[in-house]
Amino acid sequence: MPVSERYRPDPRFAGLGGEFADPVAPADFPKTILRFRNDRAAATVGLEGLTDAEWIAHFARFQPLPGNQSQPLAMRYHGHQFRSYNPELGDGRGFLFSQQREAQTDRLLDLATKGSGQTPWSRHGDGRLTLKGGMREILAAGLLEALGVPTSRAFSLVETGEALTRGDEPSPTRSAVLTRLSHSHIRFGTFQRLAYFDRADLITQLVDHVVETYFPHLADAPDRPTAMFAEVVSRTARLVARWMAAGFVHGVLNTDNMVVTGESFDYGPWRFLPRNDPNFTAAYFDHSGLYSFGRQPEAGFWNLQQLAACLVLVSPDQSGLIAALNGFSDAYRAALSEAMIARLAVTSQGGEADIELVNAAFKALAEGTKLDGGEALRWEPFFFDWFGGEASEARALEGPRGKLYQDPVFAAFRARLAGFAPDRPERLENPVFGQCEPEELLIDEVEALWTPISEADDWAPLNAKLARIESARIAYNLYG
Known part of the structure; x- marks a missing residue:
């Protein structure tokens, strides 16, 4: 097969043994489109050279990649789902397919699936994914990457020719198998399962694997569990902060949906904010608002508490775990300040100056929604209009929200912004900033992109949207 010299297989997870995953066979799909x-x-x-036929062989029929895992592995884990512990989880409709090194960074990356068939952990599920669900994950991952959020990337989507019945959308509906590329699929719930069975030996084995595979700079730490946990706290704080700056609501922040490397993945009922609303929820079944936009930091902290409870079994000094956990709040605030400064594309001044600008931005976002009946200011256009800070003032005031920004509720924000220089102002020369509106992904547009696929098998609107999101990613270049 035409892999390049950049393809470097390194299937490490399989070496952990049978307590961590089960070999499974992929479903035999009637079609592969x-x-x-x-x-x-x-x-x-190093896989871009595959022909479409080879791509389908590997990412629809799941023939092993050269030198990689000989068989897919359904990973074992437990988790809290809406804070109720569930010991019957695990990869029920997906598996780890391969692991390989990223050429530029040398990071180990997973290729894993969703909708690839039943496993020992499917319970009563069919192990499948709807085509619409696959489309939604492509969109979510694409825009989040453009907005600088650490995220898995949608790698492949193949329609599989089965008619699926679902209770939350018109059925029968079309089926698909998705492959995603991500840094890790080791969940908080992977540790929870081992703690549930009181297997301190396996927790130690998993800690060593995580440190040596993902955090090698911690290899000489005298207390590896605590050092690893502190790293996970920092990465989780960064992830949640960037969700907040992006106006993203994951929707299902269960412990099996958070990974130790601090990446966002497994996109189900996600939403982007129409406008600033701390109570905005993504999942129709989240009746209490547990995972609403404003409660996502709380959810991240609670999930870290559950991970810490597992590591108590193997850490020689519990005070270190407590100290690391208590550091989440400061880490989150610092990460949120960094993320908001990046989204406004201004040069950080550090300390209180940054904090005051961030607070002024959040206040403007909140008060701006109260104008004109609460519909005036949307989340994403605010950051688009003021990208580059004062350097974009004329653009903002001449744009579709120009009159809005002249309202007194924006005076404090504009005054704070005036003291900040633009960061890499050459970015404003990109044609994207000559447009009136940014790329958003509000639910009405997502549905509108699905309609031509559903009714006429017309993928052109989706492909055009993905091209515009890619243009935005290049233009924003948020973290250089």
């Missing part, structure tokens, strides 16, 4: 392939992501792991 390639709907999406992410050649930019594939190039990072």
